Amino acid sequence: MISVNSFSDRLKSKSVKNSIINNIARDFNLTPILAEAYFNQIKDYFTEHI
Numbered sequence: 001m002i003s004v005n006s007f008s009d010r011l012k013s014k015s016v017k018n019s020i021i022n023n024i025a026r027d028f029n030l031t032p033i034l035a036e037a038y039f040n041q042i043k044d045y046f047t048e049h050i
Contacts, residue, residue, distance in 0.1 A: 017039070025035035 021035045021039050025032050
């Protein structure tokens with residue numbers, strides 16, 4: 001069951017990440033690749049300052 005929970009958690013995490021990337025792409029009129037790059041950069045900024 002532990003592997004099922006971790007798989008579920010990873011899947012949920014990916015879904016949230018993809019949802020945010022899709023929102024960025026839509027809101028800023030970016031391709032998915034650029035939206036993901038933007039997401040990763042902003043994520044890095046936040047993790048550096050926490």
